[in-house]
Amino acid sequence: MAESTQDTAAVRNPSGHGWCAWHENYARDVRLISVVEQSSGSGWNLFACRPCRQAYELVPFADRP
Ligand SMILES: [Zn+2]
Structure with missing residues (x-):
């Protein structure tokens, strides 16, 4: 098993800038809240x-137990 030099904090919070689905606009420091998986697609x-x-x-999502 190879050691990873990646910062785990960066992996848990990539980019930080993206679309906020709650106020429906781009924002800084967004985090992944939920992953919706559909069986049909x-x-x-x-x-x-x-x-x-x-x-x-x-x-x-990443902070849930
Ligand atoms: Zn928002």
Whole structure:
């Protein structure tokens, strides 16, 4: 098993800039909240920015137990 030099924090929070599905606009510091998988086809990911995560009490996907 080869050692990885990648920063795990960067992997858990890639780019940080993206589409917030809650206020429907681009925002900084978005996190992956939920992964919707459909049996009939491709699913999609929902991201939320920091203010929306606080407003809606959203827990990032990577931070769930
Ligand atoms: Zn938002």
